[in-house]
Amino acid sequence: MNQCAPWDVVVVGAGAAGLFCAGVAGQRGLRVLVIDHASVLGEKIRISGGGRCNFTNLHTNPTHFLCKNPGFVDDVLHRYSPSHFIALVKKYGIAFHEKHRGQLFCNESSKAIVEMLMAECHKGGVIIQHPLSVQAVRAPHDAGVASFIEKELKHHNLDSNQAANESGFWVLQTSNGFIQAHQLVVATGGLPVPAIGASAWGLELARQLGFAVTSVQPGLVPLALDPKDQQGLESLAGLSMLVKITAGQADADRLKRTDLSEANTKISYGQGIFTEDLLFTHKGLSGPAVLQVSSYWQAGESISINWLASQDTGARFDESRHGGKRVDNLLAQFMPQRLAQAFSDRLGLSERRWAELGKKDRARVTDYLTNWQVKPAGTLGWKKAEVMLGGVDTYEINPQTMMAKRYRGLYFVGECLDVTGHLGGHNFQWAWASGFVCAQALKAAETSRSSEPH
Ligand SMILES: Cc1cc2nc3c(=O)[nH]c(=O)nc-3n(C[C@H](O)[C@H](O)[C@H](O)COP(=O)(O)OP(=O)(O)OC[C@H]3O[C@@H](n4cnc5c(N)ncnc54)[C@H](O)[C@@H]3O)c2cc1C
Incomplete structure (x- = not known):
């Protein structure tokens, strides 16, 4: 004693x-x-x-x-x-x-x-x-x-x-x-x-x-992607870009309804929206943008990424000036060439010119650029x-x-x-x-x- x-x-x-x-x-x-x-x-x-x-x-x-x-x-x-x-x-x-x-x-x-x-x-x-x-x-x-x-x-x-x-x-x-x-x-x-x-x-x-x-649960943590979502992005590891990113649910009542005394009940802290840098990694996504939203993300939910963040896009989609550009080159106006290539490949539109695209494909491109939805496979856990x-x-x-x-x-x-x-x-x-x-x-x-x- x-x-x-x-x-x-x-x-x-x-x-x-x-x-x-x-x-x-x-x-x-x-x-x-x-x-x-x-x-x-x-x-x-x-x-x-x-x-x-x-x-x-x-x-x-x-x-x-x-x-x-x-x-x-x-x-x-x-x-x-x-x-x-x-x-x-x-x-x-x-x-x-x-x-x-x-x-x-x-x-x-x-x-x-x-x-x-x-x-x-x-x-x-x-x-x-x-x-x-x-x-x-x-x-x-x-x-x-x-x-x-x-x-x-x-x-x-x-x-x-x-x-x-x-x-x-x-x-x-x-x-x-x-x-x-x-x-x-x-x-x-x-x-x-x-x-x-x-x-x-x-x-x-x-x-x-x-x-x-x-x-x-772990917060401010990198997110892992499923191999199918990661496909074509592996070579981008190390590349970073300013994005606007959103995770969580805006429904404020959700927090009130959650019974936190039950050990397995997940907490929702509402919705997190951040304009920060995103970093591609070998396992998925990281960088300040992803760390921030990871604290709002719940397993099974999607996160949404606007790759154009606060960029003024109107003029760069102007058909009279850019209609002759291939989609990958058009996208490269907004993002690093490697990323533009990966995105247009995933959309199956790399070889196509902007002027050739119909309404539906154009909408796919803009949706991809401004509201890319991905469901992370999980976080990298307590170690990270x-x-x-x-x-x-x-x-x-x-x-x-x-x-x-x-x-x-x-x-x-x-x-x-x-x-x-x-x-x-x-x-x-x-x-x-x-x-x-x-x-x-x-x-x-x-x-x-x-x-x-x-
Ligand atoms: C990699 C990394 C980088 C970070 N960078 C930043 C940053 O730049 N800015 C920022 O604001 N925050 C940062 N954070 C978060 C910040 O470090 C923590 O929020 C902060 O340290 C919490 O302070 P704390 O005293 O509550 O806990 P801690 O600093 O974790 O201290 C807890 C202490 O308790 C001791 N302890 C635990 N269990 C026992 C036990 N059973 N018996 C005796 N002792 C025990 C531990 O050994 C430890 O010394 C970072 C965290 C990590 C992991």
């Missing part, structure tokens, strides 16, 4: 949200311990943004998030804005630039952000222990119903008397003894990239404590996903504190919640904002606890 005095706060998960929350809480004077099961910390931040970490977005607002409770996202985001995080980045002298639509990237390496978070923790006297795994959690007797504890103890063959929790603390049974804390923060993130430490621990804990947890869609139901959490409504002293931050950002730095901004709101609340709770008469 670890004989240390109880920590004010234990944070499980030393990722973006956990480290940031711990640093802020530590600097507010709390005794904070962070534990993580990974041997190397900050790996997800290190690999993010292609190694340059797209750490926030100047335009982050709730419309950039998928959550069944958008008001929750708004409540949290407005308490810690991108400008707050940018001020911190500047304080550490980290050079950065805006790449595209408000996306801020480090000029050098994303390691600078990891080092900054570590330095903030150090400044707050935060202790970080890793690799350390938590085998069971026991709620204080006065925090809420702790039925989960019994199950966990049985699972690990422990004597329930030994672990009976009359202490009034959260008790964590770890691979290195017991740890006690007045407040517990779950910051274990989502399921993407299992090779660098992702786990369902936070989701399981929430479920076992009786919380609603929505179904989860950047985020997890779904998670702990936000109706379980108070957005002013990030504390669970059912359990006093238990908090959830970051990606383990049902809050998923679009591509472009919004997910990190969510991690910072939720971590910050939580840290403020931890301090307030600790102040009120320590002023209670003993």
Whole structure:
């Protein structure tokens, strides 16, 4: 048994949200311990943004998030804005630039952000222990119903008397003894990239404590095509093009009707429409456009691609000027020659001239160019996903504190919640904002606890 005095706060998960929350809480004077099961910390931040970490977005607002409770996202985001995080980045002298639509990237390496978070923790006297795994959690007797504890103890063959929790603390049974804390923060993130430490621990804990947890699925993920749809496109791997892309259902009621308490119910977050670059790959489609709509796509549905995006097409189909052109050359006005060739081959019209085509064939060409429907075979899964869609139901959490409504002293931050950002730095901004709101609340709770008469 670890004989240390109880920590004010234990944070499980030393990722973006956990480290940031711990640093802020530590600097507010709390005794904070962070534990993580990974041997190397900050790996997800290190690999993010292609190694340059797209750490926030100047335009982050709730419309950039998928959550069944958008008001929750708004409540949290407005308490810690991108400008707050940018001020911190500047304080550490980290050079950065805006790449595209408000996306801020480090000029050098994303390691600078990891080092900054570590330095903030150090400044707050935060202790970080890793690799350390938590085998069971026991709620204080006065925090809420702790039925989960019994199950966990049985699972690990422990004597329930030994672990009976009359202490009034959260008790964590770890691979290195017991740890006690007045407040517990779950910051274990989502399921993407299992090779660098992702786990369902936070989701399981929430479920076992009786919380609603929505179904989860990979988001911001490349899509695979069936071999028949991929036919003729294989040679295009590596080619990218600006498109307007649509996925999901515009029917807003669908979300309301979905019973998210049923584990296998898929969530629909409505319809996503983006004008971004699409990239052909060996397995199907990727690039920012496809990653964005993948978060709205449901298995079995089609996505629609307008290859002309915002191009002015009228003049280029003008018969008097272009009627003599072959279809592949006509299409090459709008897109790379290789793609124009592949499309006109698929339409069976490569050899034909535009002027020779009848109404029906012309309509096929325009439909192909402006509303190409394809049913992806699936996503490339957790290994390739950047985020997890779904998670702990936000109706379980108070957005002013990030504390669970059912359990006093238990908090959830970051990606383990049902809050998923679009591509472009919004997910990190969510991690910072939720971590910050939580840290403020931890301090307030600790102040009120320590002023209670003993
Ligand atoms: C390849 C890639 C690139 C990305 N690029 C960007 C980007 O440029 N901009 C952006 O905004 N977002 C990006 N994201 C998303 C972003 O990384 C996440 O949204 C963000 O890291 C979530 O923060 P978090 O703290 O909630 O979870 P994480 O950062 O995933 O941290 C969770 C931590 O919990 C630990 N943990 C998990 N289970 C346990 C357990 N059982 N016990 C102890 N510890 C545990 C993990 O080891 C990890 O350290 C990217 C994601 C990927 C995969």
